Amino acid sequence: xxxxxxxxxxxxxxxxxxxxxxxxxxxxxxxxxxxxxxxxxxxxxxxxxxxxxxxxxxxxxxxxxxxxxxxxxxxxxxxxxxxxxxxxxxxxxxxxxxxxxxxxxxxxxxxxxxxxxxxxxxxxxxxxxxxxxxxxxxxxxxxxxxxxxxxxxxxxxxxxxxxxxxxxxxxxxxxxxxxxxxxxxxxxxxxxxxxxxxxxxxxxxxxxxxxxxxxxxxxxxxxxxxxxxxxxxxxxxxxxxxxxxxxxxxxxxxxxxxxxxxxxxxxxxxxxxxxxxxxxxxxxxxxxxxxxxxxxxxxxxxxxxxxxx
Numbered sequence: 001x002x003x004x005x006x007x008x009x010x011x012x013x014x015x016x017x018x019x020x021x022x023x024x025x026x027x028x029x030x031x032x033x034x035x036x037x038x039x040x041x042x043x044x045x046x047x048x049x050x051x052x053x054x055x056x057x058x059x060x061x062x063x064x065x066x067x068x069x070x071x072x073x074x075x076x077x078x079x080x081x082x083x084x085x086x087x088x089x090x091x092x093x094x095x096x097x098x099x100x101x102x103x104x105x106x107x108x109x110x111x112x113x114x115x116x117x118x119x120x121x122x123x124x125x126x127x128x129x130x131x132x133x134x135x136x137x138x139x140x141x142x143x144x145x146x147x148x149x150x151x152x153x154x155x156x157x158x159x160x161x162x163x164x165x166x167x168x169x170x171x172x173x174x175x176x177x178x179x180x181x182x183x184x185x186x187x188x189x190x191x192x193x194x195x196x197x198x199x200x201x202x203x204x205x206x207x208x209x210x211x212x213x214x215x216x217x218x219x220x221x222x223x224x225x226x227x228x229x230x231x232x233x234x235x236x237x238x239x240x241x242x243x244x245x246x247x248x249x250x251x252x253x254x255x256x257x258x259x260x261x262x263x264x265x266x267x268x269x270x271x272x273x274x275x276x277x278x279x280x281x282x283x284x285x286x287x288x289x290x291x292x293x294x295x296x297x298x299x300x301x302x303x304x305x306x307x308x309x
Contacts, residue, residue, distance in 0.1 A: 188266060
């Protein structure tokens with residue numbers, strides 16, 4: 001299979017590695033020279049398969065013409081943590097540019113996968129949500145993500161492609177464990193819906209190889225949403241440090257230092273189900289946070305032990 005990953009960053013690099021090691025031909029696309037070099041570094045470490053690096057900008061249609069043909073396109077571009085305007089430029093306008101470029105080719109891809117976020121669900125007061133739950137984005141950025149989901153499904157149909165929306169829960173993994181956030185506290189109440197980077201990539205790879213979720217949305221989240229306070233206590237115990245201070249949502253908001261968007265995020269609570277992904281047959285490498293944080297805990301304890309010697 002020929003796969004082009006537009007926005008080959010945190011998840012995309014791991015996805016490119018997994019696909020290449022399964023003997024697929026992969027082209028990773030980044031905007032910068034540094035990004036291209038990161039893709040080449042992954043290519044040098046694999047034992048089989050093929051990973052090529054290309055420079056292009058999803059928001060620049062002319063730059064996309066040089067990208068190779070593909071059987072599947074993954075749109076995993078990032079707006080770099082900027083505001084809603086930048087998010088719209090990348091997720092909506094950039095996605096449309098990529099679809100139009102590939103859809104207009106003599107041999108269009110069979111499918112496109114757009115990586116969205118569980119943030120589009122909004123607040124459900126801690127209740128369970130799945131793919132049948134109506135989305136209800138409550139911030140400017142999540143409304144942009146919801147619009148991009150519609151583009152991913154409707155615009156692909158116009159060109160005879162199948163669109164898939166993969167809604168990622170909170171990503172963690174190498175370089176993104178953020179232990180200090182939970183060990184130092186205070187930790188605000190609510191639920192954590194998470195997925196390890198390797199499973200975020202693994203799920204996309206599986207959907208392609210197993211030919212599942214065409215013209216569907218699928219939640220990419222691990223088996224166990226967890227209460228933030230319970231998670232923080234578990235993590236502290238495993239790391240061998242004191243349990244952190246806790247606070248309620250109202251206490252955190254009362255501090256008065258949050259933006260409106262941050263306040264809405266804190267007020268948002270839900271538990272995301274992965275029943276559909278598991279029903280497809282995907283087997284998680286890290287089914288829960290307990291397995292996913294093991295390497296980070298081992299590293300933390302080793303550094304703690306060394307510093308005390």
